[in-house]
Amino acid sequence: MLEVSNLEFSYDDGSPILKDISFSISKGERVALLGPSGYGKSTLGKIIAGHMNPDKGTVLLNNQKLSKYKGYKPIQLIYQHAEKALNNRWKIKDSLYEAWDIPVELLERMGINQSWLDRWPNELSGGQLQRISVLRALSPKTQLLIADEITASLDTITQAQLWNVVGDVLDTNNTSLLMITHNESLAKRICSRIIQIESLCTCT
Amino acid sequence: MGELLRIEHLSVTFSMYRDIFSRVESKGIEDLSISLYSGEILAIVGASGSGKSLLAHAIMDLLPYNAIVRGDFYYQGEYVDGRRLERLRGTELSLIPQSITYLDPTMKVGKQVIQEQFEMDQCKSIFAKLDLAEHVISLYPFQLSGGMARRVLVSTALISNASVIVADEPTPGMSVTDAVETLQMLRQIANEGKGCILITHDLDLAIEVADRVAVMYDGRIIDIVPASNFKRGVLTHPYTNALYRALPQNDFKSYTADEVESFLRKGGNQHVGSE
Numbered sequence: 001m002l003e004v005s006n007l008e009f010s011y012d013d014g015s016p017i018l019k020d021i022s023f024s025i026s027k028g029e030r031v032a033l034l035g036p037s038g039y040g041k042s043t044l045g046k047i048i049a050g051h052m053n054p055d056k057g058t059v060l061l062n063n064q065k066l067s068k069y070k071g072y073k074p075i076q077l078i079y080q081h082a083e084k085a086l087n088n089r090w091k092i093k094d095s096l097y098e099a100w101d102i103p104v105e106l107l108e109r110m111g112i113n114q115s116w117l118d119r120w121p122n123e124l125s126g127g128q129l130q131r132i133s134v135l136r137a138l139s140p141k142t143q144l145l146i147a148d149e150i151t152a153s154l155d156t157i158t159q160a161q162l163w164n165v166v167g168d169v170l171d172t173n174n175t176s177l178l179m180i181t182h183n184e185s186l187a188k189r190i191c192s193r194i195i196q197i198e199s200l201c202t203c204t
Numbered sequence: 205m206g207e208l209l210r211i212e213h214l215s216v217t218f219s220m221y222r223d224i225f226s227r228v229e230s231k232g233i234e235d236l237s238i239s240l241y242s243g244e245i246l247a248i249v250g251a252s253g254s255g256k257s258l259l260a261h262a263i264m265d266l267l268p269y270n271a272i273v274r275g276d277f278y279y280q281g282e283y284v285d286g287r288r289l290e291r292l293r294g295t296e297l298s299l300i301p302q303s304i305t306y307l308d309p310t311m312k313v314g315k316q317v318i319q320e321q322f323e324m325d326q327c328k329s330i331f332a333k334l335d336l337a338e339h340v341i342s343l344y345p346f347q348l349s350g351g352m353a354r355r356v357l358v359s360t361a362l363i364s365n366a367s368v369i370v371a372d373e374p375t376p377g378m379s380v381t382d383a384v385e386t387l388q389m390l391r392q393i394a395n396e397g398k399g400c401i402l403i404t405h406d407l408d409l410a411i412e413v414a415d416r417v418a419v420m421y422d423g424r425i426i427d428i429v430p431a432s433n434f435k436r437g438v439l440t441h442p443y444t445n446a447l448y449r450a451l452p453q454n455d456f457k458s459y460t461a462d463e464v465e466s467f468l469r470k471g472g473n474q475h476v477g478s479e
Contacts, residue, residue: 111461125253155251156450164458185453
C-alpha cells in the first residue's frame, strides 16, 4: 500500500540525513521504526506524511502521490508534543470534530471527559491533549497512521490506555501503522514488524 | 547511611493573574516530605504534570518569581534557612540539566565547566574520569555529539564536588547505550557517598538504576518503595502496582479512569507513615 523508494534528504548544511531509503508497508500492517536519535526517524515520518519534500525519491500511497489526494489526507502524523499540534485559538471540540464525526463511545474509551470539549488547549495537560490529537487522526479515512513517539512523555498507565484504544480502532478500520519509537518493548507489543533505521541508512 | 537532605512539608504554589484585578493561586506541590541518604539514587517518577520537575527546581531554587515556596530544608541533619540554602546551591547541591541548551553556545566547554571557581586541572581530571578527551575543553557546545554533551553536563555537576546531585530527565532521546552509560555515571557518583535524585518519567529505567523509587501524583508523593520491590512483585500501593503492570514488557494492561481513581483512593498516601 505504502511504497517508499530511494528516498534522499539533507538539511541546509548539506550532510545527508536520509540516503537511499526504500521500504513498503502493506494494508493493515503495523511497523515500528526503531533506532538512536539523530538518524532521521522523525524526518522520515514527516516526509512520508507530506510535511516535507524529499530531495530525491518517491513516496507512493496506492501508487499515487499524496499530493494527488484532495481534502483529508489519508496519511496522518501525530507528534510527541500535542501542545504544538493543536491550534491554541480553537476550542478542543473544534479541533476534534474538524477531522471526523467521532462517536461518543470512542471519546469515553479514550478517557476524554465531555467537559474538556468546551475548553481551550492551554487548559488541558500534555497527556489529555495527546488523547485529543490521537483521536483526531483515527478517522476511518486514515489509511496510514504515523505515530512519532506519541507516548514518550506519558506515564505507563496512560500509555497502555492510549495504545489499547488505538490498536482496536486500527483493527476495525484496517488502518496501517508506522510507529517511530525508542522503546523496543513497546514496539514489540504493538507492531508485527520492526525496522531498525540503521539497517535502512548507510550514512552518518 | 547518613541522611544528606531532608525536605519537610514542601509546598509550591503559583500566583497568577486571572484578569487585571484578581489573582488566583494554583498548587504545584502539596505537603511533600522526602529524605535523601548518602550512597543512594532516589528516583522520582510520575505522569507529566505531576510536579517532578517542579520539585527539582524547588530544590535548586530555579523557580520563577511568582512561585511561593514553603517548607523546611535540612542538610546533613541541620536546619537550613533561606540564605544559607542559597549558598548551598551550586556548591553542595548541584543540577545536571535536561539538555545541551543549558550550555552557553558562545563559550568554550572547559571554561563553562570551571566557571570562576575551579582550576583547569580539575576539569581535566574530571574529563578523564568521564572518558572525555582533553581537547574537548576547547570545543564549543555545537561541536559536541549528543553523548559528549551529556558527559559535559555531568562534569559541570561533578566538579563542584557537591554531595547532592539532581538529574532532571537525563535520558530521553538517547540511544540505549548512551542512557545506560549516563546512569552508570550516576551510580559511580552515588558509590562515592553522594546522593542522587533522578527525575524521570521512565519507570523501567528507574527500576534498573535506582535504590528507591518515589511515585508522584498530582503534586504529592503517594508512595516510596525500594526499587527491588518492583521485580519481587511486592508493591503495596495499588497505583504503583498499576504503573508497573502497565509497562509494555509486563501486562501492558489498560485501566479505566475510574479504576485509576479507585487505586489512588485505596492506596492513599502510603509513605507518610513509613518515613
